[in-house]
Amino acid sequence: MTRRTAAHLDATGWAGALTVRADEHDLPAPVRDQLLVAVEACGVCHRDLIDREGRIRFLRLPIVPGHEASGRVLQVGPDTQGFSPGDRVATLHRDHCGVCDACLAGETTVCDRAASVLGLTIDGGYASHLLAPERVFYRVPDQLDAPTAAVLHCTLGTAWRGLVTQAGLRSGQHALITGANGGVGHAAVLLAKSLGATVTAVIRDDAHQDFVASLGADQILVDPGDTFHKRLGRRRADVVLDTVGATTFNASLRSLRVGGRLVTVGNIVDARVELNLGYIITFGIRVIGSSGASGADMEALLSWLGSHPIGLRIARTLELSRADEAQRLLRRGGLEGRVVLVP
Incomplete structure (x- = not known):
């Protein structure tokens, strides 16, 4: 049984604050192709601010923001094919169906059937744990630290x-x-x-x-x-x-x-x-x-980084309890690099 702590966006706009609280109930066990991941870090992105401002019409409230998470797989659903408990993973923005014209052409980032978009239609990574379909995730090497792994995709x-x-x-x-x-x-x-x-x-x-x-x-x-x-x-x-x-x-x-x-x-x-x-x-x-990278993009990028290491810059690392502060910090602008939350 897993009890999650998460930052919740209950209403759009900046008048209120993100509220960080423990869930009243345990997270359900993964079903179908879901993974349950213990989050190690989650990036704070400008898209999170756009989401909070209500500029994306399919935002479902209340929601846990965040689409840049990294962590370890704790449990896998019965239909999972590509992951096992203990795997180190990070997130793409969303899942994809694998069978539409866009997916068959390799353009999974514009799949028109995907139902799971982190921080918009399903709960995202501003949390201690993340439950999402396996196509939301990709493997990351152990040598990447958690903050870098979290923000790598975005x-x-x-x-x-x-x-x-x-x-x-x-x-x-x-x-x-x-x-x-x-x-x-x-x-x-x-x-x-x-x-x-x-x-x-x-x-x-x-x-x-x-x-x-x-x-x-x-x-x-x-x-x-x-x-x-x-x-x-x-x-x-x-x-x-x-x-x-x-x-x-x-x-x-x-x-x-x-x-x-x-x-x-x-x-x-x-x-x-x-x-x-x-x-x-x-x-x-x-x-x-152009938007976020596909799984194939990330595979090619990780291969490149194997022989051409690049040091991303993390501007600030804040505890999850300061999620609202982190978003407002990004909103003010002028940062050099990324802001990252850690549970």
């Missing part, structure tokens, strides 16, 4: 899917990263450098210049978000990974060379953008939407 995984799987970034090319001091942004700088690219990093506050320089960025532009394209010089970017969204989108678009690729992964501000279709058509620009 930071380096997102960067890998955007830069490598979607945009095909290669050694010798020029990559521009917006929001380069943030969780995904700093991971993207580190990954692009490990791939052999020249990297331009865009940040809003010059207080982060030393941090971003320590990541290996070749050029750092401090910019409010709408003029950095004017400062690039003659060499435009082959690939832009925009981790911010509306405020940086058009400058990102205009930072590209002819035939360049803009991968947009950020949606920090709930705003729309005006799109110059003529510019995209004339210069052959590809605009690509």
Whole structure:
């Protein structure tokens, strides 16, 4: 019998607080293909803030937030095929059906039949224990510490899917990263450098210049978000990974060379953008939407990391009891790396 302690989101918005409490009843034993995992760490992501603000229509309340958890498998359901008790695991954002057109094409991140989305439709990782379908999880090596394992998918995984799987970034090319001091942004700088690219990093506050320089960025532009394209010089970017969204989108678009690729992964501000279709058509620009990595992406990334280790930066580690504080800290902005909760 397992009694869980978790942070609960009972209503959207910032007027109230996340409440951390022990459940009144034990968690049920895993059924079908479920895993019961003892959580060792869970990252705090900007998507958690979007969820809390009610910007995603299928949010089910009350809910336990969090889609970036790592831990150990305690129990497995009778239909589980890929995991055993004791396995070290971390989470993807959601499960997938495995049989729809998207899944059969390998695009499991856009499966239209998946019912389990951590922190939105099923309880997530702001908890001591997590019960979810096995397709939500992937194996992680023992040498990864718990905080790094927790945030790996949503930071380096997102960067890998955007830069490598979607945009095909290669050694010798020029990559521009917006929001380069943030969780995904700093991971993207580190990954692009490990791939052999020249990297331009865009940040809003010059207080982060030393941090971003320590990541290996070749050029750092401090910019409010709408003029950095004017400062690039003659060499435009082959690939832009925009981790911010509306405020940086058009400058990102205009930072590209002819035939360049803009991968947009950020949606920090709930705003729309005006799109110059003529510019995209004339210069052959590809605009690509990308979200979390698939299981196949994570397998490829872990293989890469085996010979190209990358040190993700954890800005703050807080106890689970401070989950509300952690979200508000992220909301204020200006962090260098990720915030992680530990039970």
